[in-house]
Amino acid sequence: MSDNKIEEIQELDQSRVLQSWSRQKNKRNNIIIKSQGVKFTDQKGREYYDMSSQLVYANLGHKHPKMLEAFNQLSGLEIVATGFASSSKSELAEKIIDVAPSNMKKVYFTMAGAEANEHAIKIARMVTGKHKILSRYRSYHGSTFGAGNLSGESRRFQVEPGLPGFIKFKTPYLYREKLTFSDELDYTNYLLSELDKQIQFEGPEDIAAIFIEPIPGSNGVLLPPEGYLTGLSTLCKRYDILLICDEVMSGFGRTGKWFAVDHFNVQPDIITFAKGVTAGYLPLGGVIVSDRIAEYFDENVLMTGSTYSGHAMACHMGCAALNVYHQEEIISHVQEMESVINSRLEKLKEYKYVGDVRNIGLFSAIELVKDKQTKEPIIDYGQDYGKDLQGHMSTLLACLLDKGFYTYSHESCIFISPPLTITKEEIDSAFDLLELGLTQFILDHPSLT
Numbered sequence: 001m002s003d004n005k006i007e008e009i010q011e012l013d014q015s016r017v018l019q020s021w022s023r024q025k026n027k028r029n030n031i032i033i034k035s036q037g038v039k040f041t042d043q044k045g046r047e048y049y050d051m052s053s054q055l056v057y058a059n060l061g062h063k064h065p066k067m068l069e070a071f072n073q074l075s076g077l078e079i080v081a082t083g084f085a086s087s088s089k090s091e092l093a094e095k096i097i098d099v100a101p102s103n104m105k106k107v108y109f110t111m112a113g114a115e116a117n118e119h120a121i122k123i124a125r126m127v128t129g130k131h132k133i134l135s136r137y138r139s140y141h142g143s144t145f146g147a148g149n150l151s152g153e154s155r156r157f158q159v160e161p162g163l164p165g166f167i168k169f170k171t172p173y174l175y176r177e178k179l180t181f182s183d184e185l186d187y188t189n190y191l192l193s194e195l196d197k198q199i200q201f202e203g204p205e206d207i208a209a210i211f212i213e214p215i216p217g218s219n220g221v222l223l224p225p226e227g228y229l230t231g232l233s234t235l236c237k238r239y240d241i242l243l244i245c246d247e248v249m250s251g252f253g254r255t256g257k258w259f260a261v262d263h264f265n266v267q268p269d270i271i272t273f274a275k276g277v278t279a280g281y282l283p284l285g286g287v288i289v290s291d292r293i294a295e296y297f298d299e300n301v302l303m304t305g306s307t308y309s310g311h312a313m314a315c316h317m318g319c320a321a322l323n324v325y326h327q328e329e330i331i332s333h334v335q336e337m338e339s340v341i342n343s344r345l346e347k348l349k350e351y352k353y354v355g356d357v358r359n360i361g362l363f364s365a366i367e368l369v370k371d372k373q374t375k376e377p378i379i380d381y382g383q384d385y386g387k388d389l390q391g392h393m394s395t396l397l398a399c400l401l402d403k404g405f406y407t408y409s410h411e412s413c414i415f416i417s418p419p420l421t422i423t424k425e426e427i428d429s430a431f432d433l434l435e436l437g438l439t440q441f442i443l444d445h446p447s448l449t
């Protein structure tokens with residue numbers, strides 16, 4: 001691409017495109033001019049490891065040959081309204097149900113994750129006839145109005161004053177828990193008994209659903225303590241409250257299972273998904289509902305819909321992606337890579353400012369602190385979009401980028417969620433770069449104020 005063309009694209013991107021979650025002034029975005037597998041190259045010819053799979057969706061890496069082949073087949077497809085059946089829509093729904101927990105029966109397709117959560121809220125209210133929705137602090141469910149109201153972090157504030165009946169409870173976060181517990185089970189029992197009290201206070205007869213990310217992603221890969229999810233599921237059953245799991249980020253192999261809930265032997269009533277279902281090759285999301293919910297709509301009208309629900313081309317790319325997941329045994333590959341990434345993460349704990357590391361499958365967070373003893377965070381709780389626009393965290397990301405390691409951060413965590421196809425050698429090379437970048441940052445910043 002010529003220098004003039006690059007200049008023109010960047011200029012128009014800056015002058016004509018509103019950029020998400022950003023102050024617009026002086027925001028000059030790089031351009032990816034080439035990509036393959038786990039790497040991409042920018043307009044300056046610099047190569048990077050894509051250690052966040054873009055926004056945690058490029059699960060099969062860049063330019064996967066099978067996905068490119070599927071692109072070539074798109075011209076043979078019909079453009080059809082939702083009232084028509086299409087082979088890609090039917091086939092994809094079947095493929096998803098095949099890998100979902102065994103109580104799951106049907107899929108409602110959307111364009112993306114937030115939209116999936118919007119429909120899930122409506123479905124829960126229709127099926128139960130109740131209106132309150134409980135979700136958690138330190139969660140992100142999307143930026144639209146309903147999904148924004150579910151979210152328990154600072155990206156919610158722009159939809160406030162919010163919807164009545166959207167109530168928050170605490171997310172387990174052992175690293176930052178101030179109370180002391182004898183073990184994880186003790187912590188779980190405490191959290192669930194507090195939640196039980198909250199449910200009784202709000203009135204189980206009014207609560208339609210409890211909505212969680214089984215493993216909150218962009219709020220820090222917060223792994224639940226032992227027994228927590230099973231206990232939560234039991235509470236939901238006791239009070240006849242639907243359990244809805246947002247697996248937009250954690251679904252489709254990211255954690256080393258098809259869905260994160262599979263680690264905990266939990267069968268939710270509804271699962272929402274997006275990102276990994278097409279590995280990002282076209283936008284697609286959806287809501288998977290249990291047999292009980294599917295049956296409810298046999299006789300009751302499903303009062304929701306959208307023009308592009310089950311778009312044949314997006315579903316075609318979903319089918320292609322699921323074929324690759326199966327053919328390349330992606331789930332067992334992620335399980336194998338887990339120990340590789342764990343040992344590299346463990347080593348990072350020796351570095352100044354690395355407070356904690358957490359990982360499951362290929363879903364990791366590195367939590368930075370100003371001081372390891374006090375655990376003072378680099379960015380205060382909820383201040384990601386504050387005045388200094390991330391300060392030290394942006395500097396750290398720039399140091400990593402400078403060494404060829406691309407990822408993103410939220411509050412005081414940087415995230416590592418590479419394409420699920422990454423090899424052991426690629427993980428090691430990328431972590432070598434990460435350590436170089438971190439060392440540079442520490443040298444440049446002997447203390448953080």
Ligand SMILES: Cc1ncc(COP(=O)(O)O)c(C=O)c1O
Pocket residue numbers: 112113114115117140141142143213217218246247248249250274275
């Ligand atoms: C857990 C979770 N839910 C929902 C969303 C929103 O998805 P989308 O951006 O596709 O609307 C995200 C996006 O990152 C997410 O991580």
